[in-house]
Ligand SMILES: [Zn+2]
């Protein structure tokens with residue numbers, strides 16, 4: 001819909017008039033915004049967002065440092081997935097969680113900049129892998145306590161736009177977070193696992209019997225949350241579970257991811273908006 005926004009003169013005039021009264025600066029570079037199509041970001045910064053580079057794990061999409069990893073084995077899995085096969089069939093992680101996307105997701109999620117929901121969803125849709133065949137889309141749920149304090153579930157807003165694009169129903173009530181957990185961001189992989197064990201429940205499992213599910217979330221860090229969701233769904237009798245996240249954290253201490261991120265910013269074509 002970004003393209004529609006830029007082509008609709010009324011929306012463009014209103015936005016320019018509003019920015020004349022209330023000047024807004026790009027959250028990444030600080031330059032004043034004018035006719036830039038994405039709220040809070042200038043066109044130049046937004047154009048630096050690049051698709052996560054191949055080759056990646058055939059199961060969780062973890063980037064590999066070398067194309068040799070998949071040269072003779074296109075379905076090669078990372079050691080995490082080999083050691084502990086995930087409950088999801090396949091996870092797609094579309095963009096590195098780096099500026100300006102990181103600022104956009106944080107502003108959307110924590111500062112209630114709802115106007116970013118649509119551009120972020122469009123970004124997700126612009127990079128969708130081909131051949132997604134699912135019956136139901138389910139956003140990763142928040143615990144009611146966190147939902148009350150945040151007032152919205154960012155994954156549901158993304159899933160809702162995706163549902164319109166794929167023409168598949170979205171369900172925000174069948175998978176619930178039944179126990180309040182501490183935020184995952186400060187925890188190690190093992191702590192995340194303990195923190196989330198049995199945190200999710202499936203309501204009306206008969207409705208999901210053998211259904212192919214697409215889980216949607218904003219950020220993939222270790223995949224623990226998605227894996228626990230997928231495990232609950234499979235235990236409740238669902239069909240295969242797939243996962244889609246807009247961004248994936250890249251660890252700057254790890255050479256492979258850092259190299260991939262640098263390669264991505266230097267060589268890949270810009271994502272059209
Ligand atoms: Zn900028």
Ligand SMILES: [Zn+2]
Pocket residue numbers: 057058059060061062077078079080081082
């Ligand atoms: Zn993997």
